[in-house]
Amino acid sequence: MKRAYNFNAGPAALPEWVLQEAQKSWMDFNNTGMSIMELSHRSKDYEAVHNEAKSLLACLLSIPDDYEILFLQGGASLQFTMVPMNLLADDKTGYYALTGVWAEKALKEAAKVGKTETAVSSKDDNYTYIPDPAEIEVPENAAYLHITTNNTIYGTQWHKFPTGLKVPLIADMSSDILSTPLDIKNFDIIYAGAQKNLGPSGVTVVIIKKELIKKNPELPTMLSYETHASSNSLFNTPPTLAIYLLSLVLKWAENQGGIEGIAAINNQKAETLYHVIDNSEGFYKGHAVKDSRSKMNVTFTLQSDELTKKFLDEAKLAGFVGLNGHRSVGGCRASIYNAVPLEHVEALAQFMKNFQQNA
Known part of the structure; x- marks a missing residue:
């Protein structure tokens, strides 16, 4: 069989090695007599896969111990809502850098939750460029600054990031996470739908500073980062197959250097x-x-x-x-x-x- 030249924007190409490895255990994962899709998410066999995926990601991205790794559902689109619900207090304002359609959508959802402002924008030039990070001004009492690091529709990407901020820096890295070296400590929350660089659609990775995870009984249970952090992302049934394939992609990435x-x-x-x-x-x-x-x-x-x-x-x-x-x-x-x-x-x-x- 000849593989297609796959240049889809997402869901996107997966490494052949990953597909072949998954195929080997499709009917019988780890001698359980069941597919990974059939295993209980409370079983030791699945728990090992889940924790290995977290460990591999932490190693590849050099994620410090004061960050939590979450495996969630709903894609980056749900994070457009979860970020402001968890971080945007009534007396604060969320600031957004507009560099494309997905940044616009993130701002639109946040505006439903609380006060928002546009920090910088390249919309007037049809999003052909990334604004100079040094020109971004965000007041110290802001809730956060949100950026979209790669803009799939317009083909632009941040190659330098805002520094010296007094507020949390939030980044949607759905389309360029794991593609280039990155200092995680420069960010307070990174989120990414897996379906471009990390694996198949169905799982969303959230890397969040533990100090930002707070219990808020007013939040819907499933929209609170604390719910998922306190249960190792196993509060409800996770997308087990997607997380397994994510773990294989991370192993493949290790083997690529x-x-x-x-x-x-x-x-x-x-x-x-x-x-x-x-x-x-x-x-x-x-x-x-x-x-x-x-x-x-x-x-x-x-x-x-x-x-x-x-x-x-x-x-x-x-x-x-x-x-x-x-x-x-x-x-x-x-x-x-x-x-x-x-x-x-x-x-x-x-x-x-x-x-x-x-x-």
């Missing part, structure tokens, strides 16, 4: 595609300005809608999947998350060169 090894390949993948775009004499045009370009989502347009359609049609026939740009931007988008092999990116780069030559 950890984050440093993965980052080196990611840099090479991004450089391969941007080189084609920059040397196409305007045939391909990148959406993001160069110093804000994403290493996870390469967005570009062609010279006309007709040519774009022809490109996408021929790419599909050649086995490339998921290259359509988001409807709000148009054009094309290649999502080159951790599990997308360098060889697939090189194949796309060659296809782009050939298409330009034959257009």
Whole structure:
């Protein structure tokens, strides 16, 4: 069987090794006579998987002991609500950096919970760039500053982060977590839907400073971080299969040389595609300005809608999947998350060169 050239934005490509390992135990996990999907989440066999996933993530990301790792459900979209419900007190204001659609959605949900303000925005320029972190001003009495580190739709990414803040820094890292070295101590909460770099859809990772986890009886039980932290994310039935696959992805990441090894390949993948775009004499045009370009989502347009359609049609026939740009931007988008092999990116780069030559 020939694997597709999978450039989907999410759910995205998973490492072949992960799929093969999961297949081995599909019918009989750890000699239990049951699939991982059939195990009780209270069983020792599943508990070992659950705790191993936490341990692997803590090791790969160098997560300090004063942070809690949670495995939740509801995707990043539920975190848009949980963050303000747990942190946004009546006398505080949540500040948001607007750099794309998902940042807008996070702000919209927070505004339903309490007072919010826009700290900085690149919306006026169609989100082609990331604002300078040094220019972000947040008052000391703010509840927090929220950023979206990678913007899948527009193909932009934060390469430097705000520093010297007197308030918690919250980051939605759904589409670039585990892709490049990161100092966790610079953040107070990091959350990420797994379906791009960490595993399949269904589980959301939350990394939160323990001091921010507080018991609040007024919160709905399932929307309190304290509920999940106090029960090792086992208050209710977790997405056991997704967490198992997450643990396999983390093992795969270790075997790639950890984050440093993965980052080196990611840099090479991004450089391969941007080189084609920059040397196409305007045939391909990148959406993001160069110093804000994403290493996870390469967005570009062609010279006309007709040519774009022809490109996408021929790419599909050649086995490339998921290259359509988001409807709000148009054009094309290649999502080159951790599990997308360098060889697939090189194949796309060659296809782009050939298409330009034959257009």
